[in-house]
Amino acid sequence: MSNMVSIEGLTVTFTGRGKPVRAVDHVSLELEKGSVLVLLGESGSGKSVTLRSLLRLHPEKTAKVEGRIMVDGHDIMALSKEGIGAVRGRTVSMIFQEPMLALDPVYTLGQQITEAILRHEEVTPQEAHARALELFEKVQIPSPERRLNAYPHEMSGGMRQRAMIALALACKPKVLLADEPTTALDATVQIQILLLLRALQRELGLSIVFVTHDIGVAVEIADRIAVMYAGRIVESGSVADILHAPRHPYTRGLLASRVERAKKGDRLKTIPGSPPDLTALPPGCAFAPRCDMASQACREKVPDLVTGPYDHAVACLNA
C-alpha cells in the first residue's frame, strides 16, 4: 500500500462537562504518500479534532477516541506512551495557526530546534546546530545564522511561521500536519508560506494533511480535498472534482455562495441557517435542516459515504 496515513471509523467524543459531544463521527480517510490532503470545513466541523487524533493529542480523561489510525505502519491508538513519543516529531509533526503559542518564548529558536534534534537522534550539539542552520536556509529565512539566536517575539509573523515549519521538520518527519497555518497571516505572506509548503513537500517527499476553512487556500495547496460537516466527511475527491463538479449540496452551496463568483451588488446565493449544535445533532443527515433537497429519508438515517469514479466520494442520498 502506498498510503502514508489511513484512518478507519475514527470517532472522537468529548465527555468533559455537560453533555458528551461527538466532535468526529466515523471518519475514514487515506493519505497517499507524498500528497496533500486538505480537510475543509467550518468551525465545529471536526477538522482540527481529526488532525489532532493523528498525534493522539486529546486528553485521555475527557476524550474517548475510537477507530483505527495507521501512520507509516504505526498503529497510533495501540502505541505505548514512549511509542507515541517517538512518533511525534519523528514520523509525524505539526504546525499551528499561531506560532507565538506553539514556540517557547524563553528559548531562542536555535535552542528549540537543536533540542528537538537531540531528543530524537544521537548527534553532537554541533551537528544539531548545523542541522538547525540548514533548516533555516531551507525555509528561506534571511540571515539564518543571526536569526537562530533570535527569540520568537523578535520576529515578524511570517518569519515565525517559517521558524515553526523549520522546527516541525527538524527530525525529518514523513507526515506534516498543518492546522490553519496561514489563517492569521496577511495575504502577501500567506501565499509565500503556501508556496514554501508546496516546495518542501516536493523536495522532501512530505505527505501533508492541511486543515483550513478557506476554499481558496485549499485550492492552492491540495491534491485531494475532504469536506467535513458536523463531524463527518460529506464529500471527498480531487481538488478539481470538488471545485468543478461538487456533488454534495453543502459543498455546492459553499461554492455557490463565494463572492468571487458574484458580480458586484448581486445577491449571494446562501445556505440558510447556521452550522448545527454538536450536542443536539438530528438523527439523519446533519445538513438536512439546511438542505433544499432533503427528503424524509434524509432525516431518518445518516447517509453513507459512497465512492464513485475517480475516488470521488459523497455522503448524500440525492447526489
Next chain:
Amino acid sequence: MMTAPHPSILDERDRGGPAQSLLSVNALVKHFPVKGSGFFGRGGVVRAVDGVSFEIRKGETLGVVGESGCGKSTTARLLMHLIQPDRGEIIFDGEKVGIDLPLSEYRRQVQMVFQDSYASLNPRLTIEDSITFGPRIHGMAETAARAKAHDLLARVGLDPSRFAGRYPHELSGGQRQRVNIARALALDPRLLILDEAVSALDKSVEAQVLNLLQDLKADFGLTYMFISHDLNVVRFMVDRVMVMYLGTVAELGDGEAVFAAPSHPYTAALLASMPKMDPAERTIEAPLTGDPPNPINPPSGCRFHPRCKLAEPVCASILPPLTPSAAGTSQAACLALVPQSGHSHADRLAMPPLDPESEPMPEASA
C-alpha cells in the same frame, strides 16, 4: 425608496446635498509613542496613520484594504473619535467634527461594527438591553426604545420573540453579528463603519450577512465604510476602494477599475497574492517577499519601495503624492506615475505620444 435620488439625501439631516461628501478627512495623523526598549532605549513612534486624506460620498460604500499595520483600523477608530488624532480634521456633511458639529450629535450619526461579535456585546445585558442602551442614553423613552429594538431585530433576521431576552453567549457568531448590526442602527446613523465585520464568520454565514448589509443599506439609505483584508469580499461590496500601506494611502479610486487594472504596484501585488480558485492556475511565484515592515520605523520616501519591483533610487527619497492614473479612474501614490519625478517609467509617461499612431504608452505597473 428605490428611485433616484438616493434615500440618503432625502434625510432631513442632510445639509450639503448629494454633491457634498458625507465625510471628508484631511491629512489625518496619529502616532503612538512606544515605550523605550532596553536600558537606554529611546521611545520610538508608531506612525499608525500618517497623513491620510479621503472622502466618503453620500450613499456609497468605500472599501478600505491593506495588511496588518497599514492603519485601516486606526483610521476607523479616529473617525469614531475613539482615539484623538494628532493632526488633521474630520468634516461630516460640511461641518467640522468637534467644532461645528458636537461630538454627541456626530456619534449618533456614525456607528461602528467590529470584528469580534462577542467582545462587542456586554455579556450581562440581554440582546434587547444592548440594543436599547444607546437610544436611552440619547433620551428615548423606554417603551419606544424597546419597540425600536424589536423592529430592528426583525430587520436583521432575528425573531424578536425568540431572541430579545437572550444573552450573547446563547447566540451563534452570525446571530451575534446581526445583533451588533441592529445595535449600530438603533440611533439611525447615516454612516456605518464596518471594521472586518464579517471576517470572523464561517463562509456560509458570511454570505448571509453580506446580503443583509446590502439590504439594510438600501432600506435605510446608509453609507458604508467597509474595512476588510479580504479583497474578494471588498470587490463584491464596494463602489470605491482605498488601499493603505504603512499608514499612508497607496491607491484610491473606483472599485471595479482598481481591481481590474491596479495603478499602484502594491495594489497589483496584493491582488496577485489572492488564491486563484483554479488548481490549473496556481500561483507559481509569490508577488512579494517578506512581511509588511514595522510601522515604528517606516522606510523613507515611498513606504513600499523596499518591497517594490519598480523601485529606483529616487523612491527612497521622495514621498510620492496621490496622482491620477492614466485612465483617470483612480489615484495612486507612485513616482512611476508622476511626470518628471525622476523615475524612469515617469520619464516615458511625461512624453505622451504626439502622434496617435505612434508607440503605445508603456505599462505603468506590473
